[in-house]
Amino acid sequence: MAVGLNDFPSIPEVRGIRMGVAEAGIKKANNKDLVVFELSEGSSVAGVFTQNAFCAAPVKVCQKHLASSSARYLIINTGNANAGTGKSGLDNAFKTCQALSEVVGIPSESILPFSTGVIGEPLPVEKIVNAIPSAIANLSKEDWLSAGLGIMTTDTLPKGSFKTFEFEGKVYTVTGISKGAGMIRPNMATMLGYVFSDIAIEESLLQSILSQATNKSFNRITVDSDTSTNDSCIAVATGKAGNSVVEDRNSPLAQAFINAFTEVMQELAHAIVRDGEGATKFVTVEVAGAASESDATKTAFEIAHSPLVKTALYASDPNWGRILAVVGRAGVEGLDVDTVQLHINGFEIARDGGRSPDYLEEHGQQAMEPEEIHIVVDLGMGESSDTVWTTDFSQEYVTINAEYRT
Amino acid sequence: MAVGLNDFPSIPEVRGIRMGVAEAGIKKANNKDLVVFELSEGSSVAGVFTQNAFCAAPVKVCQKHLASSSARYLIINTGNANAGTGKSGLDNAFKTCQALSEVVGIPSESILPFSTGVIGEPLPVEKIVNAIPSAIANLSKEDWLSAGLGIMTTDTLPKGSFKTFEFEGKVYTVTGISKGAGMIRPNMATMLGYVFSDIAIEESLLQSILSQATNKSFNRITVDSDTSTNDSCIAVATGKAGNSVVEDRNSPLAQAFINAFTEVMQELAHAIVRDGEGATKFVTVEVAGAASESDATKTAFEIAHSPLVKTALYASDPNWGRILAVVGRAGVEGLDVDTVQLHINGFEIARDGGRSPDYLEEHGQQAMEPEEIHIVVDLGMGESSDTVWTTDFSQEYVTINAEYRT
Numbered sequence: 001m002a003v004g005l006n007d008f009p010s011i012p013e014v015r016g017i018r019m020g021v022a023e024a025g026i027k028k029a030n031n032k033d034l035v036v037f038e039l040s041e042g043s044s045v046a047g048v049f050t051q052n053a054f055c056a057a058p059v060k061v062c063q064k065h066l067a068s069s070s071a072r073y074l075i076i077n078t079g080n081a082n083a084g085t086g087k088s089g090l091d092n093a094f095k096t097c098q099a100l101s102e103v104v105g106i107p108s109e110s111i112l113p114f115s116t117g118v119i120g121e122p123l124p125v126e127k128i129v130n131a132i133p134s135a136i137a138n139l140s141k142e143d144w145l146s147a148g149l150g151i152m153t154t155d156t157l158p159k160g161s162f163k164t165f166e167f168e169g170k171v172y173t174v175t176g177i178s179k180g181a182g183m184i185r186p187n188m189a190t191m192l193g194y195v196f197s198d199i200a201i202e203e204s205l206l207q208s209i210l211s212q213a214t215n216k217s218f219n220r221i222t223v224d225s226d227t228s229t230n231d232s233c234i235a236v237a238t239g240k241a242g243n244s245v246v247e248d249r250n251s252p253l254a255q256a257f258i259n260a261f262t263e264v265m266q267e268l269a270h271a272i273v274r275d276g277e278g279a280t281k282f283v284t285v286e287v288a289g290a291a292s293e294s295d296a297t298k299t300a301f302e303i304a305h306s307p308l309v310k311t312a313l314y315a316s317d318p319n320w321g322r323i324l325a326v327v328g329r330a331g332v333e334g335l336d337v338d339t340v341q342l343h344i345n346g347f348e349i350a351r352d353g354g355r356s357p358d359y360l361e362e363h364g365q366q367a368m369e370p371e372e373i374h375i376v377v378d379l380g381m382g383e384s385s386d387t388v389w390t391t392d393f394s395q396e397y398v399t400i401n402a403e404y405r406t
Numbered sequence: 407m408a409v410g411l412n413d414f415p416s417i418p419e420v421r422g423i424r425m426g427v428a429e430a431g432i433k434k435a436n437n438k439d440l441v442v443f444e445l446s447e448g449s450s451v452a453g454v455f456t457q458n459a460f461c462a463a464p465v466k467v468c469q470k471h472l473a474s475s476s477a478r479y480l481i482i483n484t485g486n487a488n489a490g491t492g493k494s495g496l497d498n499a500f501k502t503c504q505a506l507s508e509v510v511g512i513p514s515e516s517i518l519p520f521s522t523g524v525i526g527e528p529l530p531v532e533k534i535v536n537a538i539p540s541a542i543a544n545l546s547k548e549d550w551l552s553a554g555l556g557i558m559t560t561d562t563l564p565k566g567s568f569k570t571f572e573f574e575g576k577v578y579t580v581t582g583i584s585k586g587a588g589m590i591r592p593n594m595a596t597m598l599g600y601v602f603s604d605i606a607i608e609e610s611l612l613q614s615i616l617s618q619a620t621n622k623s624f625n626r627i628t629v630d631s632d633t634s635t636n637d638s639c640i641a642v643a644t645g646k647a648g649n650s651v652v653e654d655r656n657s658p659l660a661q662a663f664i665n666a667f668t669e670v671m672q673e674l675a676h677a678i679v680r681d682g683e684g685a686t687k688f689v690t691v692e693v694a695g696a697a698s699e700s701d702a703t704k705t706a707f708e709i710a711h712s713p714l715v716k717t718a719l720y721a722s723d724p725n726w727g728r729i730l731a732v733v734g735r736a737g738v739e740g741l742d743v744d745t746v747q748l749h750i751n752g753f754e755i756a757r758d759g760g761r762s763p764d765y766l767e768e769h770g771q772q773a774m775e776p777e778e779i780h781i782v783v784d785l786g787m788g789e790s791s792d793t794v795w796t797t798d799f800s801q802e803y804v805t806i807n808a809e810y811r812t
Contacts, residue, residue, distance in 0.1 A: 053741045054734025054759075084730045086744070086760025119727025120761055183714055183731070224713040226728070227735040307630040307713075308589055308807055315808035321525025322632070324490045325589070328460025329633040335459045338492070353460075354492025355526060394808075395801035401714055402721035402800075 003282045003371050003391070005274040008158045011144040014175050015198040016040035016238025020139040021146040024131035026079030026117070026124055032150035034128060036100070036135040037074040037194065043238045044200075045071040046207035047112075048214050050231035056083035057123075058113040059232060061093040069109035074234060075100050075132075076192065078153050078179075082115040082123040083229035092123040099129040103136050116179065116192055116230050117153055144177060151179040151192055154400060155275050161267035163260040167253050172199050172241050174260045178233075178268035182277040182401060184223035185305075193218060193233035193268055199257055200239030201246040208249070209258055210235040217265035220297075221389045223276040224397070225305040235261075273389045278397030281313050282372050288385040289341075289378040295332050296386035299377065302330040303388075310393030313373060318364025320349045327377055339380030345373060409688045409777050409797070411680040414564045417550040420581050421604040422446035422644025426545040427552040430537035432485030432523070432530055438556035440534060442506065442541040443480040443600065449644045450606075451477040452613035453518075454620050456637035462489035463529075464519040465638060467499040475515035480640060481506050481538075482598065484559050484585075488521040488529040489635035498529040505535040509542050522585065522598055522636050523559055550583060557585040557598055560806060561681050567673035569666040573659050578605050578647050580666040584674035588683040588807060590629035591711075599624060599639035599674055605663055606645035607652040614655070615664055616641040623671035626703075627795045629682040630803070631711040641667075679795045684803030687719050688778050694791040695747075695784040701738050702792035705783065708736040709794075716799030719779060724770025726755045733783055745786030751779060 018038040027033040039045065047066050049059050065071065075096060082089050093113050101108040115123065148158030162175035176195035195210075210233070218233060239245070246254050274282050285303050290296035303309055306326045312319040320342060327340060342350040344367040350356055367373075424444040433439040445451065453472050455465050471477065481502060488495050499519050507514040521529065554564030568581035582601035601616075616639065624639060645651070652660050680688050691709050696702035709715055712732045718725040726748060733746060748756040750773040756762055773779075 052731060052734040053738070054730045054743050081727070084727045084756065084760055086758050089760065118725070119731055120725075120756070121727075122761075183728075226712055226714045226731065229727075229731045229734060306632055307803070308632045311804050311807035314804065317808065319524070319526075321487070321490045321527075321635075322589075324460045325458060325525055325632065325635045328458040328635060332459070337460050350490065350526070352492055354490055354495065355528075393804060395804045397713070398717050398720065398799060398801045398804060401717035402723065 002157050002275040003279050005157055005271055008145050008148055008160050009162060011160055011162050011175055012173065013141045014173050014196045014238065015240030016043060017196045017236065018139040018141050019143055019147045020135040021143065021150040022131040022135035024077060024127045026077060026127055032146060033078045034131045034135050035076045035147050035150040038139055039072055039236050040238045040240060041072065043236050044203035044206045046203060046210045046235045048211055048233050050228055052227050052229045054084060054229050056081055056115060056230045057085055057089035057093040058082055058115045059230060060090065061097065062112045062114065062232060065109050065112055069107065071112050072106050072110040073100060073104065074112045074114065074194065076114040076151050077128050078151055079117040080115060080121060080123050081117045081119045081230050084120040085122060089123065092125040095125050096128050100132050103132050112234065114192055114232055116151065119229055148177045151177065153179065154181045154277060155179050157275055159268055159271035159275065161264045163264055165256050165260050167256050170241055170243055172257065173197060174264050176264045176268050178272060180272040181275050182223060183226045183228045184221060184272060184276065185225045185227045195261065195264055196236045197257070198241040199237050199246065200241060200243050201237045201257070205247060205249055206235055206237055209261060213262040213265040216262055217269035220387060221269045221273050222301060222304045223273065223391055270389055273391055276391035277400045278394040279391035280394055281392040283313060283390045283392065284374045284387060285390060286374065286376045286385065286387045287379065288376060289380045289382060290384040291382040293384045293386055296384050299327060299330040299332060300386055300388040302326050303375065304390035307393055313368070313392035314394045316368045318361065318368045320344065320364065323375065323377070324350060332379065334381070335379065341378040341380065343376040344368065345370060408563050408681040409685050411563055411677055414551050414554055414566050415568060417566055417568050417581055418579065419547045420579050420602045420644065421646030422449060423602045423642065424545040424547050425549055425553045426541040427549065427556040428537040428541035430483060430533045432483060432533055438552060439484045440537045440541050441482045441553050441556040444545055445478055445642050446644045446646060447478065449642050450609035450612045452609060452616045452641045454617055454639050456634055458633050458635045460490060460635050462487055462521060462636045463491055463495035463499040464488055464521045465636060466496065467503065468518045468520065468638060471515050471518055475513065477518050478512050478516040479506060479510065480518050480520065480600065482520040482557050483534050484557055485523040486521060486527060486529050487523045487525045487636050490526040491528060495529060498531040501531050502534055506538050509538050518640065520598055520638055522557065525635060550581070554583045557583065559585065560587045560683060561585050563681055565674055565677035565681065567670045569670055571662050571666050573662050576647055576649055578663065579603060580670050582670045582674050584678060586678040587681050588629060589632045589634045590627060590678060590682065591631045591633045601667065601670055602642045603663070604647040605643050605652065606647060606649050607643045607663065611653060611655055612641055612643055615667060619668045619671040622668055623675035626793060627675045627679050628707060628710050629679065629797055676795055679797055682797035683806045684800040685797035686800055687798040689719060689796050689798065690780045690793060691796060692780065692782045692791065692793045693785065694782060695786045695788060696790040697788040699790045699792055702790050705733060705736040705738060706792055706794040708732050709781065710796035713799055719774070719798035720800045722774045724767065724774045726750065726770065729781065729783070730756060738785065741785065747784040747786065749782040750774065751776060
């Protein structure tokens with residue numbers, strides 16, 4: 001059950017982008033499981049990918065094609081991750097691109113493949129090849145909902161976000177969809193995220209904006225600490241807004257775009273957490289007063305990964321000693337526990353190495369009750385801070401992951 | 407429900423050791439929650455303790471007393487960890503020692519205090535003080551079962567192990583008890599472990615043997631990746647066997663002692679895993695073929711901590727792709743996924759970066775079915791290896807930890 005996740009928005013066209021969806025039959029019957037995006041010629045395309053050494057075959061092919069050619073199509077299947085599949089997995093990823101290449105008449109290198117689903121099983125490439133014509137036949141400009149549904153695996157809801165902004169009389173759109181609910185601890189990108197804009201922008205600048213926004217969004221969420229083999233996030237800028245190509249990141253238009261882009265990325269990242277497997281809470285973990293940003297990031301992730309903290313959150317139990325225990329083992333050099341302060345949803349819980357003098361059990365209970373929890377740990381060591389978003393941990397998480405696949 | 411955990415053994419006397427147990431009323435009625443060990447004069451005593459910066463007040467006092475004086479008593483309460491309790495927590499740990507000191511008439515510095523239970527709540531020190539006379543009144547030489555029961559928190563069964571060995575006509579005993587089921591990822595020691603022997607051995611050698619054995623036992627187990635604030639393991643050698651004091655670790659008697667001592671430590675550590683919260687499997691994770699031992703240790707722990715691997719183990723689901731995904735994100739420098747091999751309970755599952763050519767789904771199912779699972783990952787990079795022991799992850803774990811305290 002997703003936590004405070006809004007309905008899929010009514011997303012307008014992004015000029016230069018079309019999408020087509022089909023049923024390849026990889027997932028159960030009557031499920032969309034193949035999505036194709038068509039990008040207009042001359043689009044700038046940037047990508048960030050999983051750092052998992054066991055990265056999936058499509059991730060390798062995608063990186064290769066992105067480096068060598070101008071991307072014109074994205075093709076995404078769900079139900080099978082084509083990861084841990086060795087050489088035949090690579091062959092199948094190439095075959096997928098080749099098949100689409102023959103249908104649309106553009107070089108295979110201009111196609112970026114993506115897969116998500118079960119790891120270690122052979123990709124049913126014939127099913128994908130057979131469904132490609134149907135996906136191309138129904139290409140449309142506004143069927144974002146079908147695309148959002150078509151990339152889901154254990155997600156309970158499709159995830160989309162868009163912003164429009166005006167600059168010197170022109171209107172620009174930034175639109176994204178994402179998927180993911182488990183195996184979520186992105187390292188460079190989420191399971192799958194796609195963000196599209198009609199702005200004209202230089203490709204290397206788009207790449208740098210994407211990398212930076214990733215570190216404020218997908219790289220700061222975690223459901224279960226498991227980094228996927230297939231994480232990929234792609235940004236596309238078609239240039240159809242008609243502006244002169246943005247090359248300077250400090251220009252006012254670049255700044256307006258960065259703001260909209262980062263907001264869309266954060267909304268998509270938060271949507272993944274809100275739909276986290278078995279989630280009943282949306283939890284913001286903020287670590288402040290750190291001597292370095294890396295200390296803040298590390299401590300925030302350790303709290304967000306702790307099964308004991310997550311089960312206490314699930315129970316709405318102010319068992320905040322578990323949070324201090326994690327801070328103590330997070331490996332912060334020179335930590336003095338007597339300077340640590342803990343607030344939850346605005347209530348002061350702990351200071352000076354122990355419970356706050358004014359703490360009452362009922363404060364703790366009030367603090368832990370809501371669906372939205374904001375934990376603030378102040379290490380009292382410096383000025384650096386970072387924020388991570390996560391879920392609680394319920395029996396439902398175990399049930400989902402004990403039953404997925406079997 | 408513990409996995410293959412034997413009944414508490416019938417443990418004979420260790421010459422020089424007596425134990426007394428009482429109900430202080432910290433835990434629910436009719437539960438032993440206070441244990442005192444009396445050590446004969448001249449015993450060698452060694453200890454290893456949690457590396458958690460938020461270490462509990464009794465851990466600090468214990469380290470101080472161990473450094474400054476010859477220990478004569480151990481006093482252990484359950485139900486409250488006296489951790490995250492600031493200055494008043496320290497005062498309470500000192501008060502506990504002082505109260506026992508007055509009853510038995512030895513200096514307060516010769517008493518080592520231990521606590522385990524809920525973190526962050528004030529220690530009910532008066533209850534402990536009031537129960538001390540009763541614990542001293544029933545000091546006995548063989549009530550190991552009551553001592554094992556008296557240190558339990560969420561444990562379902564008491565944990566004890568002993569070995570005897572003969573050397574040049576003398577018989578030596580090594581006996582231990584331990585507790586722990588959750589917040590188990592010891593870093594230097596377990597929740598609480600106590601090992602006693604009647605051997606005469608030099609204290610610094612005993613310390614070095616304890617540290618080394620810890621790294622082959624308690625420091626290689628994990629239930630849920632959360633390092634406790636209270637981990638402590640104490641070794642006591644009373645010298646009552648009558649041998650001349652062992653000073654050389656390479657002597658035949660030292661070697662015989664090290665073997666028995668390490669076996670007892672491993673049995674106690676494994677018992678904690680077998681009684682892990684919600685455990686239905688006992689899982690051995692062996693990483694071989696690593697370029698360094700630290701790579702092997704790190705990879706083994708990452709596998710042992712992965713919620714997705716643990717839920718697949720719970721479901722007896724051969725979703726082995728999740729294991730490869732963890733190996734890929736474990737941060738092994740220079741990993742070539744094409745050299746990785748995976749065996750589970752003797753079945754070859756994966757090689758050359760993908761599924762083994764002879765793999766059949768039924769092999770995977772046979773491999774994952776038993777209660778005892780042995781995972782072997784060969785990284786194909788070198789000669790180093792390490793082994794870690796862990797549990798699976800069930801709904802029951804969440805239930806226990808969502809309900810513990812509330």
